[in-house]
Amino acid sequence: MKIGICYTLVSAENKMLIDAAAKRGAEVERMLDSECVLPVAEDAPVRRVSLPSVILQRSVSFTRSAYLTHYYETEGAQVINSSRSAAICGDKMLCSLQLSRAGVPTPKTYVAFTPESAKAAAAKLGFPLVMKPVVGSWARMVHRINDRDSLDAALESREEMGNPWQKIYYLQEHINKPGRDIRAFVVGNEVIAAIYRHSTEKSGWITNTGRGGTASKCAITPELREACLKAVSFLDEGIYGVDLMESERGLVVHEINHTTEFRNSSPVTGVDIADRIMEYAIRRAKS
Amino acid sequence: MANAECPECAGQIEIAANAEVGEILACPDCGTRLEIRSVSPPQVAPAPKVEEDWGE
Numbered sequence: 001m002k003i004g005i006c007y008t009l010v011s012a013e014n015k016m017l018i019d020a021a022a023k024r025g026a027e028v029e030r031m032l033d034s035e036c037v038l039p040v041a042e043d044a045p046v047r048r049v050s051l052p053s054v055i056l057q058r059s060v061s062f063t064r065s066a067y068l069t070h071y072y073e074t075e076g077a078q079v080i081n082s083s084r085s086a087a088i089c090g091d092k093m094l095c096s097l098q099l100s101r102a103g104v105p106t107p108k109t110y111v112a113f114t115p116e117s118a119k120a121a122a123a124k125l126g127f128p129l130v131m132k133p134v135v136g137s138w139a140r141m142v143h144r145i146n147d148r149d150s151l152d153a154a155l156e157s158r159e160e161m162g163n164p165w166q167k168i169y170y171l172q173e174h175i176n177k178p179g180r181d182i183r184a185f186v187v188g189n190e191v192i193a194a195i196y197r198h199s200t201e202k203s204g205w206i207t208n209t210g211r212g213g214t215a216s217k218c219a220i221t222p223e224l225r226e227a228c229l230k231a232v233s234f235l236d237e238g239i240y241g242v243d244l245m246e247s248e249r250g251l252v253v254h255e256i257n258h259t260t261e262f263r264n265s266s267p268v269t270g271v272d273i274a275d276r277i278m279e280y281a282i283r284r285a286k287s
Numbered sequence: 288m289a290n291a292e293c294p295e296c297a298g299q300i301e302i303a304a305n306a307e308v309g310e311i312l313a314c315p316d317c318g319t320r321l322e323i324r325s326v327s328p329p330q331v332a333p334a335p336k337v338e339e340d341w342g343e
Contacts, residue, residue, distance in 0.1 A: 007309060008309070008335075008341075009309050009310070009311055009322070009334075009335075010307040010308070010309040010310035010311070010323075011311075014307075015307065015310075018307070030307070030308070030309075032308065032309050034309075034335075060341040060342060060343070061338060061340055061341055062340040062341070062342065063340045133339075135339070135340055136339060136340065136342055137341065137342015137343050138341075138342050138343070140339075140342075163339055165339070166339075241343065257342075257343045258343075259342075259343045260343055261343045
């Protein structure tokens with residue numbers, strides 16, 4: 001049994017996955033994305049590469065992982081998560097659109113392509129609002145915009161950036177969350193663990209643990225389970241980190257992460273998330 | 288345990304026996320983020336910078 005792990009860096013999560021595979025007697029093929037040379041087209045006959053039957057896609061680069069996953073799938077490997085799912089989860093507009101159309105409670109969201117149209121979108125939402133890049137993670141460039149002056153400054157900054165993704169203006173309703181949000185882990189069709197992510201003086205209004213937020217255990221209530229499973233219902237079965245906020249209208253889902261991190265979550269939940277992921281990958285490889 | 292040399296300050300960096308290529312370390316002398324490029328022989332290089340499309 002060989003499980004591929006495709007990665008950019010050996011993060012804490014990837015080491016935990018490698019250890020989990022060893023404990024389960026599964027061989028790991030390390031697939032460092034920076035070293036990959038993909039034989040996309042060669043002289044006939046095309047040489048088929050030998051790949052693990054299941055590959056866990058853990059590359060931190062959304063762009064590299066998109067190409068790699070597409071390639072691996074074309075060569076017949078099962079990739080977790082699939083290219084289709086990653087494309088949706090990795091783009092906040094696509095994800096919000098799918099959440100909304102699937103009837104999953106999610107914050108009101110508008111997307112615009114110029115500063116002028118972004119201001120029109122802001123007028124629909126009112127202040128405060130949240131502006132995020134459509135591609136990106138770890139709460140980078142995620143701004144709470146409290147008034148028109150702040151919006152003007154943020155839009156001007158974004159216009160000066162070279163990356164065209166930064167000129168896609170994703171504006172979202174600000175949810176007055178109680179100093180915390182929820183990250184729930186879905187493996188296959190099961191919600192295996194959940195944490196509260198608390199904002200701190202260091203993290204400011206943001207709750208991301210990589211930015212100084214702290215984690216504590218969150219009970220998996222029937223409401224939380226239902227919201228998470230509905231949130232991933234339009235995605236291919238896989239491994240997801242679903243982000244939710246507690247609002248006056250109940251739980252709302254604002255993001256789904258397709259290469260979810262969990263280094264801070266296993267200790268506080270008591271769930272060996274790496275082992276659950278590896279168990280699932282092995283099951284998929286046998287199916 | 289083997290040692291690699293920091294490319295920035297020539298400090299000695301311990302590479303654990305279970306280290307993996309691609310693992311990120313900080314030089315204990317100068318704090319530079321380093322990526323393990325080889326375990327045997329032990330070699331490190333400055334870690335790649337976080338790109339805009341990196342994340343989870």
